[in-house]
Every structure is written in C-alpha cells, then in structure tokens.
Amino acid sequence: MTQPDTDVPDIGTRAAAGEASREQVVDGIYTLLPDVLQRDLAGLSEQTGLKAELGMESTVALELILRLEELLGVEVSVETLDREHLATIGSLAGYVTANLLAEDED
Amino acid sequence: MWRGCTVTALAAVSSYLPDKRVPIEEPAARLGLTEMQVRVFRKYHKQSEVRLDPGGSLADLLRGALAGLEGLRGHERQVRYVLHARTLPGIVPYPVHPIRDLCHEYGLGHAETLAVGQHACASGLLSIDIAGRLLAADGDPDALAVVLAGEKTFTAEAQLVPQTSFLGEGAGACLVRADGDRDRLLAYSVDLRGEFGGDGAQLNPEFQEEYAGCLAAVISAAVERAGARMDQIGVILPHSVNVIAWRRVCRRLAFPLADVVLDNVASCGHVFCADHFINYRTARARGLLQPGRRYVMAAAGGSGGGVFSAMVFQH
Numbered sequence: 001m002t003q004p005d006t007d008v009p010d011i012g013t014r015a016a017a018g019e020a021s022r023e024q025v026v027d028g029i030y031t032l033l034p035d036v037l038q039r040d041l042a043g044l045s046e047q048t049g050l051k052a053e054l055g056m057e058s059t060v061a062l063e064l065i066l067r068l069e070e071l072l073g074v075e076v077s078v079e080t081l082d083r084e085h086l087a088t089i090g091s092l093a094g095y096v097t098a099n100l101l102a103e104d105e106d
Numbered sequence: 107m108w109r110g111c112t113v114t115a116l117a118a119v120s121s122y123l124p125d126k127r128v129p130i131e132e133p134a135a136r137l138g139l140t141e142m143q144v145r146v147f148r149k150y151h152k153q154s155e156v157r158l159d160p161g162g163s164l165a166d167l168l169r170g171a172l173a174g175l176e177g178l179r180g181h182e183r184q185v186r187y188v189l190h191a192r193t194l195p196g197i198v199p200y201p202v203h204p205i206r207d208l209c210h211e212y213g214l215g216h217a218e219t220l221a222v223g224q225h226a227c228a229s230g231l232l233s234i235d236i237a238g239r240l241l242a243a244d245g246d247p248d249a250l251a252v253v254l255a256g257e258k259t260f261t262a263e264a265q266l267v268p269q270t271s272f273l274g275e276g277a278g279a280c281l282v283r284a285d286g287d288r289d290r291l292l293a294y295s296v297d298l299r300g301e302f303g304g305d306g307a308q309l310n311p312e313f314q315e316e317y318a319g320c321l322a323a324v325i326s327a328a329v330e331r332a333g334a335r336m337d338q339i340g341v342i343l344p345h346s347v348n349v350i351a352w353r354r355v356c357r358r359l360a361f362p363l364a365d366v367v368l369d370n371v372a373s374c375g376h377v378f379c380a381d382h383f384i385n386y387r388t389a390r391a392r393g394l395l396q397p398g399r400r401y402v403m404a405a406a407g408g409s410g411g412g413v414f415s416a417m418v419f420q421h
Contacts, residue, residue: 057314059269062146062150063143063146066145066146066149066150067142078150078350079353
C-alpha cells in the first residue's frame with residue numbers, strides 16, 4: 001500500500017471498536033486516499049473536494065469507507081450516505097463520525 | 107417524457123432461474139476486480155451470487171420462462187406478438203434466431219416477433235407498453251402478446267455493470283392483453299436522459315450522481331399519473347441492480363426499503379430485463395400482491411444515454 005510521506009500514527013490500534021474521533025477519521029482519509037485513488041496526493045485538507053478536485057466516484061467512496069472501517073476498527077452505517085456527504089474530505093469525515101455503529105449493531 | 111396509457115393488462119407472469127449458483131468472486135476474478143471492489147459489492151451492494159446455466163443456450167433460459175407461463179397453453183393462436191426485451195443489442199451470432207425457434211416450438215410460429223432493446227435494462231417495461239399498444243391498435247379483445255426477457259452472460263459487458271452490479275442468467279415472461287382484470291397498467295412514465303452519453307452511460311459520473319434522483323422522480327411521476335400517492339403503493343418491483351441504489355431512491359421517495367422486493371439481489375444478481383418478472387413471482391410467493399392493491403415496476407438503463415422508467419399496476 002502506498003503510504004504518504006507524513007508520519008501517520010497507527011490509528012487502528014488507537015481507536016476502540018465503535019469509536020473514532022473526527023480527527024482520527026480525517027487522518028485515516030488522508031492515509032488511505034492515495035491508495036484508494038492509486039496516485040500520489042499532496043496538499044490535502046478538509047476542504048479538498050473529493051469529486052470536484054480528486055474525481056472520486058461514489059463507488060470508490062464506498063471502498064474508502066470500507067478501508068476506514070478496517071483501519072479504525074469501526075463499523076459505519078451507509079444507510080443515509082448521499083452525494084452531499086461525498087463533497088469534501090471534511091463532509092465525508094463528518095458523515096462517518098456521525099454514523100458509527102455501536103459494536104453490536106449491524 | 108410522459109406517456110398516456112392504453113389499457114394494458116398482464117394476464118400472467120412467469121420466471122425461470124437456472125440452478126447453478128456462482129459466487130461473485132468468480133466473474134470478478136475474470137474481470138480483474140480487486141478484492142476490495144468485490145467486498146464493496148458484498149457489503150454495500152448486497153450481491154453475493156449469480157445464477158448461471160453454463161451449458162445452456164439463450165433458448166434454454168427463455169424456454170424455462172415460457173414453459174411456466176400460465177394461460178398460454180391452448181391459446182397460442184391468439185398470440186399475435188412475441189417481444190424479446192433485451193439489454194444488449196447483440197445476443198447471439200448471426201443468423202441464429204432463438205426467438206423464432208422458440209416460437210415454432212411453442213406453436214407461436216404465426217406471431218410477429220420483435221426485439222426491444224432501446225431502453226437497455228428498462229426495455230422490459232417498454233416491451234409491455236409496446237405490446238399493449240400493438241394489441242390496442244389491432245382492436246381484437248381476445249388477442250395476446252408475449253413478452254420474453256433474459257440474456258446470456260457471454261461477454262464481459264454482459265457479466266458486470268461497472269461499479270453497479272453483477273449480471274446473472276435467468277428469464278421472465280408475461281402474457282399481455284389489451285384489456286383485462288389483472289394486472290391493469292395504470293400509468294407508465296419514462297425519462298430519457300441522452301445527455302448522459304451513449305453506450306456505457308453507467309460509467310458517466312453524472313449518470314451515477316443523478317441516478318437515484320431520476321429514478322425516484324420517474325416513480326413519483328408514474329404514481330401521480332395513476333392518481334395515487336406513494337403510501338398507496340404496496341410494493342415496488344425493482345430492477346435488481348443492488349441495495350444501496352434502492353436505499354437512496356427510497357429515501358427520496360420516503361418509501362420503506364422493506365417494501366421494495368430486493369430478495370433476489372443477493373442470490374441472483376441483476377438479470378437484465380427479467381428482474382421485474384422474477385421479482386413479481388417472488389412478490390406473489392410472499393403474498394405481497396393483494397387484489398386491488400397498486401404496485402410499481404421500476405427500472406433504469408444505461409445504454410444510449412440514461413433511461414429511467416416506472417409503471418404502476420393494479421393487481
């Protein structure tokens with residue numbers, strides 16, 4: 001897996017099951033995006049447009065969420081996920097943080 | 107695009123699924139999908155298996171549906187038209203003509219045969235509409251038409267709708283009358299979106315973005331045209347592309363996802379234009395179609411631009 005140049009802590013061991021802070025989610029997205037989009041990325045911020053700037057399609061966003069779940073050890077409900085949540089890194093992080101499932105939920 | 111309706115009735119509906127179940131990992135490996143992409147299909151799209159008939163022909167699939175079509179036997183001479191609804195324009199090598207062969211086999215050699223593929227995966231609904239119009243124009247109240255649907259997954263294009271759905275083999279059929287007690291077509295609405303491009307519109311990001319909104323809008327339009335409200339619709343019989351797309355459509359319609367017959371997504375995949383007939387049989391088996399109750403068939407197609415269509419029936 002391609003890793004960014006920045007020093008990213010081991011988020012997976014830091015988060016308890018069913019819990020992740022917005023900061024952890026944002027860091028996780030920074031970590032995973034280059035691999036999911038299969039290219040080097042620089043200058044990412046919460047304002048970076050996932051579709052408009054990075055050309056990420058909704059199915060690829062699902063792959064990103066799946067990888068986030070594994071990285072952070074969480075489960076995310078995608079029941080209410082819609083295109084507005086995929087506008088920016090910040091909006092996706094907000095959605096993920098607000099839609100974490102408790103450990104015993106499906 | 108809006109359409110008024112002739113009075114069209116579905117006298118009978120049948121379906122056929124081959125026995126062989128194949129996990130989606132098999133076509134995925136052939137098509138070069140990554141493990142992660144397959145997991146997205148399993149977890150979010152809720153697709154696990156497709157049905158295949160590896161040794162069988164297209165005629166074998168369609169025969170399965172035709173053989174189960176109640177009301178056909180003994181009434182073959184009344185059948186004027188046999189329509190094959192198809193997603194893909196080329197389904198068999200020239201000059202093989204399985205539809206004509208089947209017609210001769212089933213005593214339908216006298217019927218006019220035609221292929222309807224202009225609406226891609228929504229061509230099943232278009233075929234019902236055309237069958238009803240042809241019969242109405244003829245004016246013979248006893249005349250019938252047969253709509254067949256189902257295709258083989260020979261090519262890569264016929265095995266996967268990129269980022270959307272694995273396709274499976276199976277078939278469906280319906281017997282159409284110009285008029286009748288069941289199931290009466292109350293409204294048909296179609297939205298043709300040529301701006302989404304030509305063949306392979308499903309790869310157009312705009313098509314993907316607008317998909318749920320367009321499909322929800324065309325369902326709303328058909329329901330309104332039928333003089334009904336969404337809360338008067340018993341079930342939606344969908345095209346079985348995946349669960350996440352229908353989740354988005356339902357949210358826009360404020361319609362319960364549980365009332366969309368998605369039972370076959372996981373075990374059969376998207377069976378081209380036959381999904382509605384297969385899901386109809388599932389709904390019947392589950393007792394979801396009640397006399398007098400209205401239901402919706404809805405589909406989207408991504409070839410020759412985007413096509414979104416919905417029909418409202420009364421059972």
